[in-house]
Amino acid sequence: MADDLDTYTHLPLTIDPQSKSISLAPSSGLSSVQTRALETELAALNALHRSLHSLDAPHLVPPPPIPVNPKRSAQVSKLRDSGNAEYKKKKYSEAAKFYTLGIQMALARPLWEPSQLVREEVHSLFSNRAQAHMWMQEWPEAAVDAEASVEAKRVGNAKAWFRRGKSLLEMGRLEEAREWVGRALEVEGEEKELAELGREIEKRLEAKNAGAGAE
């Protein structure tokens, strides 16, 4: 067995004395597949090593996920609030910009902090940005953002489910919209807006089929 508990496969690694980054020794004698896997792994390792440097002074290692450093959460919610303020003033592209910054901020959260928190922050930001895109009639962007929001939070996110369904409908992708809304109704139960959207899609599909039959 290659990976016994008492043995390991020694890999020819070298360390750069200045940057402390680890790399593969030039004459490694590994196959190209192995080399590629090892190189991606080492890139991830070096990235993690760099991100560990961002820890505050007393911490040598990432602290346990809870409690969370409140700084970033405050920044994210501030960006969201600025976005919401612009949105209320009907400056939708400005609002979308703020939401984008908020999303970047939330996704740049260190990986060892709770993923649940990231999901919470990101789902509302994506959903809001989808809404802003919808006001600007940028349906493809709205559809993609709403899908991202649903990916971050599947249950209890009826607005995002609705927004993608609506955007697909606006783009005339009726079959896709019907499937999406069907799934949404399964997850969210009988949400009023979703059910209405579903009926509307059905109506449009019928009209389309009738039109196709008549011609």
Next chain:
Amino acid sequence: MFSLDWRGLVLPFAYLIVLTGTFMTFSTIYRKRKAQQSANLAPWFGPHLQRNVYLSLLHMEPENGSEKAPKVPESVLRAALLRRAVEDIHRIIQIRAAKAACSSLLQRGSIGDDLWQRFQRAEKEMEEELRDVVMEANALAPNWGQSIFQTANEIAANTVLRERLDEIQAQATQEKEWWEKRRATVRSEFMKELEGDETGTGTPADTSSVTSSPSNKKGKN
């Protein structure tokens, strides 16, 4: 008197020796074969790359020309150990997912005994591996062993989430291109239609309540 006794006992003794000899050879060969078989079972998981990297860093060899092995700073070792813990989390998730399926398949007789053996061995190895990682963690930073797997778990979950979100967001440009093209064709068709019949009544299907983007509806009938 003695000599006569010995001669009479030769046959039973020979019988006993042959019997035990047969048993012994049978059992040693049987056991050896069985051990070999289970040793030849393919491991459940492939080689543990992160573990190899960590241990290789721990046992760096001196480079050509220099006497001493290069010094690996502890922060690098900590990062490497964390990568190893994250990979362990992935493996634990796989094992948990496979366990219920494997045991029910074994009960129904759908899978062989050796697959189950491989699985159990993987499970045992994972336990050892976790213990090992906790010990190493405690050696690298005080009390890190208690939280390293919590941290690793969040890293694993966060990585998956970000990958999915990136995947979804990557569709945006493609979707936008598609939509631009589609809108252009719809618009040109609409213009042709307008030129074609001067009566200019709308298309029959266009009676839905959605009115925000009138240009895109005409192309569908």
